[in-house]
Amino acid sequence: MSDETGEVKAPAAGPYVHYCEHPGCKKWGSFGFAVGRATPNWFCYEHRPEWKKRNA
Numbered sequence: 001m002s003d004e005t006g007e008v009k010a011p012a013a014g015p016y017v018h019y020c021e022h023p024g025c026k027k028w029g030s031f032g033f034a035v036g037r038a039t040p041n042w043f044c045y046e047h048r049p050e051w052k053k054r055n056a
Ligand SMILES: [Zn+2]
Pocket: 020, 021, 022, 025, 026, 027, 043, 044, 045, 046, 047, 048
């Protein structure tokens, strides 16, 4: 028997729901950053990494 009442990260509203990956941050991750084919990392506005702007 196992009571799995531990902390479970479960998407609540679908694939478009992301939270900031900054440790301890529970804010909404509105900004997704992906390098190449890597899995996108999501951060809130405050913790978003410095995004290298493309020189269009
Ligand atoms: Zn954050």
